[in-house]
Amino acid sequence: MTVPADFPDAHFADGHPHALYEAVRAHGSPVRHPALPLWVVGTYAEAHAAAADPAAFRSGDGILIPEIGHAYDAPPTIMHTDPPDHTRYRRLVAPAFRPRTMRALEGPVRDRVRALLAAGPADAVGDLAVPLPLQVICLLLGVPEDDWPRFHAWSEAIVPGAAPGLDDAGRDRLRVECGTYLVRTAHERRAAPRDDVISLLAGGDRLTDLELVMFLIQLLVAGNETTRHAISGGLLAFAEHPGQWAALRARSGELLDTAVAEILRWTSPVVYFLRTATRPVTLGGARIAAGEKVMLLYGSANFDPLAYGPDAARFDIARPAEPAGMAFGFGPHFCLGAALARLEIRVLLEEMAARYERIEKAGEAVHNGSPVVTGLRRAPLTFS
């Protein structure tokens, strides 16, 4: 059997289970899960094809395993919507991530990176990868700096499993606080707009209060943990591949963009999302029946030798830009925050390459064990 019955739950203690992915890909085609009602898609071509075709593979019936068999009764998030509703929703919120906004953020992101580096980071997770995406999201939203610590607490409360010390009542209290804060801020910005994303989305009749708050919370959920794991996993990869760090320092002008892409491929923080077949459809060699689910394993697709060649398992920052990695998904749900995440990683690499000759391990890294958003909980490194 290629897929064990307890996949994915018990298989992420050490990050991506590459041997298991390899076995799934060797099957050549989607594989039936022995215990869950879904097909596991581990190959690049098939994951790409399914993500590209929302008419055949919809998101509206749930995208995570705990959602299987439960009617989704919360207001649908952008990720749980299909065209044409998704197209409308995406058009309304896309201006928050337009290139002009991203360009304007580069200077402030660089300032934040410099401040974090000046403090002498020792843990790539706690000292860099956790604070940077949080601070950048606060910058994007226009949250005043005094409120950043509260945002940190809220964001940890919102992401399932991110704050294990918190009980349900504590979590609910923080979630309500966060929602209340966001609605109040949206009302303030509607009355007195500033040059920030809450003002942009609150202006006009774009979104109802509920839609707006759902979307802002979605940004915290979708943007923080993912970027955190790409940053910390990327720095650990450089510590484990000193030749690659030396190459980046020597040719940073030329290699920065491909290095960012390689970090995203290498870390693939989002393990999977599900889709549901809307009609009988052939994917690879598998006949998927209407209503059956497919699990798009982005981390496995990103290591597929059929897409990346025989050295797919090597960390290589000079890897050609094509085929584009699937860490951000593909198709209509392609990550809305991709440019923002890339900006953060690029500026961090640029600033670090200018300062540090060496990145070295100073202890064992600890994985978070999550079968949904995989990454590091701790990564002691020295930068010199």
Ligand code: HEM
């Ligand atoms: C390394 C960092 C990141 C990774 C690996 C990542 C990954 C992904 C993936 C795989 C999807 C596709 C969902 C699907 O196929 O159903 C997605 C969607 C999304 N991401 Fe990201 N993401 C990252 C950073 C961010 C950031 C920084 C933000 C915002 C601040 C963000 C906001 C979103 C949103 C709003 C969607 C939904 C798009 C839609 O359904 O149309 N992400 N992301």
